[in-house]
Amino acid sequence: EAQVTQNPRYLITVTGKKLTVTCSQNMNHEYMSWYRQDPGLGLRQIYYSMNVEVTDKGDVPEGYKVSRKEKRNFPLILESPSPNQTSLYFCASSVSGRANEQFFGPGTRLTVL
Amino acid sequence: AQKITQTQPGMFVQEKEAVTLDCTYDTSDQSYGLFWYKQPSSGEMIFLIYQGSYDEQNATEGRYSLNFQKARKSANLVISASQLGDSAMYFCASWGSAGGYNKLIFGAGTRLAVHP
Numbered sequence: 576e577a578q579v580t581q582n583p584r585y586l587i588t589v590t591g592k593k594l595t596v597t598c599s600q601n602m603n604h605e606y607m608s609w610y611r612q613d614p615g616l617g618l619r620q621i622y623y624s625m626n627v628e629v630t631d632k633g634d635v636p637e638g639y640k641v642s643r644k645e646k647r648n649f650p651l652i653l654e655s656p657s658p659n660q661t662s663l664y665f666c667a668s669s670v671s672g673r674a675n676e677q678f679f680g681p682g683t684r685l686t687v688l
Numbered sequence: 689a690q691k692i693t694q695t696q697p698g699m700f701v702q703e704k705e706a707v708t709l710d711c712t713y714d715t716s717d718q719s720y721g722l723f724w725y726k727q728p729s730s731g732e733m734i735f736l737i738y739q740g741s742y743d744e745q746n747a748t749e750g751r752y753s754l755n756f757q758k759a760r761k762s763a764n765l766v767i768s769a770s771q772l773g774d775s776a777m778y779f780c781a782s783w784g785s786a787g788g789y790n791k792l793i794f795g796a797g798t799r800l801a802v803h804p
Contacts, residue, residue, distance in 0.1 A: 608791060617692075617779055617794030618733075633791055665733060677792065679725075679733035 577602045579680035581666050587686045588656060596651045596683050598666030604678075606671060607649040611635065612663040612682075621664075624649055656687040690715045692780050692795035699800050701770045708755070709765040709798045711780035717741070720784030722763040723792065724754065727777040736778075739763060770802045 579600045588594055600607065608623040610633075620633030624643040638660055640652040649668075653660060666680040691714040701707040713722065724736040739747045739754045747754040755764040763782075767774055777799050781792040 610792075615796050617796050618781075618792070619794070620791040623791060663731065676735075676738070679735075682731045682733075684731070 577678070579666055579668055579678050581664075581680040581683050583683060584681060585684050587688065589688050590657055591655050594653050594656060594685075596653075596664060596666075596685070598649045598651065598680060599647050600649075600666075600668040600678070601647065602668060602670075602678065603646065604668035604670055605646070606677075607643070607666065607668045608633070608677070609639070609641065609649070609651050610665045610667065612665065618665065621651070656685075658687050661685060661687050690717075690720075690782060690784050690793045692782055692793055694780055694795035694798050696798045697796075699798055701767075701800065701802055703772060703802055703804050704769055706766060706768045707770055707800065709767070709778050709780075709800065711763045711765065711795060713761050713763060713780075713782050715761070715782070715784050717784040720782055722754070722756070723781045724752070724763075724765045725779045725781060726774075727779065727797075729776070733779075737765070767800075772802050772804060775800060775802045 582597045605626045609621040610618040612618045619635050621639050622641040624630045627646050630641050664683045667677040669677045693712045720741045722739045726734040726736050737747050737749045737752045737754050739756045746756050751768045753766045777797045779797045780795040
């Protein structure tokens with residue numbers, strides 16, 4: 576089954592404790608992206624990747640890191656999480672660099688205390 | 689910068705009736721794409737329908753249709769014969785060169801409640 580998977584689905588952590596949210600797709604997509612969703616703001620892009628070893632900032636990259644060492648994986652790293660990073664996070668992938676036909680993962684709900 | 693506006697924070701509709709969810713976009717691009725996604729209470733993002741700026745016909749997918757009015761820069765979602773399972777958050781989104789071809793720009797969303 577073609578899908579984008581994220582882990583963990585739910586995470587409660589404390590300020591400053593490094594964490595990684597994994598994202599993996601099995602569709603051989605070149606393009607992957609991370610979004611965060613906050614009430615009243617819709618989804619906003621954090622980082623995206625056009626291919627292996629190619630990443631770039633989105634609209635809200637502060638406090639986040641990403642890497643793309645393999646085509647299928649695009650982890651999101653929070654080196655020192657803060658409460659304002661409490662949010663619902665989505666990973667997405669698509670065939671090409673265009674944003675059309677993005678497939679979304681199930682989401683990761685993160686709470687930073 | 690590209691911007692999506694959804695002016696209806698919440699909508700109510702009776703089961704089996706049609707409902708229109710509004711979306712306006714702000715772009716100077718000639719080439720762009722418009723999407724609608726559904727987000728049920730379980731949280732996942734479900735793709736509903738897509739309209740390209742050069743598509744002359746309004747997009748349709750089953751009970752969903754997109755009322756695309758290019759001159760007015762509107763891309764309203766029409767759900768015909770509403771069902772209880774349509775109760776969800778609905779997001780309008782777009783891509784284009786001003787906002788970046790590599791990301792979707794989302795509106796704030798409209799919460800739809802379908803009553804029996």
